[in-house]
Amino acid sequence: ETGVTQTPRHLVMGMTNKKSLKCEQHLGHNAMYWYKQSAKKPLELMFVYNFKEQTENNSVPSRFSPECPNSSHLFLHLHTLQPEDSALYLCASSQDGGLAGAPRDEQFFGPGTRLTVL
Amino acid sequence: QKEVEQNSGPLSVPEGAIASLNCTYSDRGSQSFFWYRQYSGKSPELIMFIYSNGDKEDGRFTAQLNKASQYVSLLIRDSQPSDSATYLCAVKPGNQFYFGTGTSLTVIP
Numbered sequence: 128e129t130g131v132t133q134t135p136r137h138l139v140m141g142m143t144n145k146k147s148l149k150c151e152q153h154l155g156h157n158a159m160y161w162y163k164q165s166a167k168k169p170l171e172l173m174f175v176y177n178f179k180e181q182t183e184n185n186s187v188p189s190r191f192s193p194e195c196p197n198s199s200h201l202f203l204h205l206h207t208l209q210p211e212d213s214a215l216y217l218c219a220s221s222q223d224g225g226l227a228g229a230p231r232d233e234q235f236f237g238p239g240t241r242l243t244v245l
Numbered sequence: 246q247k248e249v250e251q252n253s254g255p256l257s258v259p260e261g262a263i264a265s266l267n268c269t270y271s272d273r274g275s276q277s278f279f280w281y282r283q284y285s286g287k288s289p290e291l292i293m294f295i296y297s298n299g300d301k302e303d304g305r306f307t308a309q310l311n312k313a314s315q316y317v318s319l320l321i322r323d324s325q326p327s328d329s330a331t332y333l334c335a336v337k338p339g340n341q342f343y344f345g346t347g348t349s350l351t352v353i354p
Contacts, residue, residue: 158340169249170289170333170344183341217288223340233279234335234342236288 129153131237133218139243140208148203148240150218158223159201160234161193164215176201177223208244215239251334251345259353264321266348268334271315277337278310280319282330283347289333293319324352 131152140146152159161173175183176195190212192204201218219234248271258264266280277296281289295301295308295317307320317336321328331347 160342167253167346169346172341172343175341177340215288232277232337233291233294236281236290239288 131218131220131235133216133237133240135240136238137241137243139245140205141245142208142210144208145204145206147205148216148218148242150201150203150237152199152201152218152220152235152237154220154222154235156220156222156235157198158221159195159198160219160221161201161203162217162219164217164239170217174203205242208242210244213242213244215241249334249336249343249345251332251348253346254349255351256348257351257353258324260324260326262324262352264324264328264350264352266319266321266332266334266350268317268319268345269315270317270334270336270343272336272338272343273312273315275312275315275336275338278308278317279335279337279342280306280308280317281333281335281344282328283333284330321350324350326352326354328352 134149158177160175163171173187174193179195190207194202217239218237221234250269280293282292283289293308295310301308305322309318329351331349333347334345335342
């Protein structure tokens with residue numbers, strides 16, 4: 128496996144279900160991100176983990192729960208979601224050098240999980 | 246509020262023409278700037294990054310940055326139908342990335 132992988136690629140769940148999204152990066156990066164992408168909206172940053180520690184939580188509802196067991200794996204646990212949570216969920220990773228303008232600090236995205244909440 | 250503004254389009258250009266995509270940002274502390282291309286149903290892929298004022302060229306793509314005007318642009322020369330996609334501008338003032346809504350580009354054969 129190379130780059131950033133995500134599973135599952137598609138998920139349909141009911142409002143009472145519990146499911147988890149998985150992300151794995153094979154790039155040796157130290158930062159991982161969860162984004163939500165809805166139609167006609169900019170990418171919404173949900174969570175940031177840097178060296179396994181959560182550094183950002185952008186007012187995301189508690190029905191989304193992230194987990195980062197190590198710097199290569201990231202999970203997003205879902206429970207009691209709402210239909211408006213249906214979207215493309217993207218995982219990304221980067222090498223955070225801590226210096227603005229550090230070379231090669233771009234984000235690499237996984238293929239995403241298309242989530243539909245019924 | 247850290248904002249990144251893009252014209253959502255759609256922008257249509259004939260094959261072989263130059264496509265010009267523009268982006269403005271609000272945070273003067275932004276140091277890193279990125280252009281991503283996103284095909285329908287796919288995830289964003291990086292096509293250009295720029296850190297210094299001026300132009301940066303990579304094949305048919307040229308990124309232009311003007312920090313004084315808080316403006317970054319992407320030029321695509323000799324546009325091809327395969328360039329039809331949504332182009333996302335992203336800026337990074339610190340450790341966090343901020344994305345625009347994207348500009349939809351259609352290259353007409």
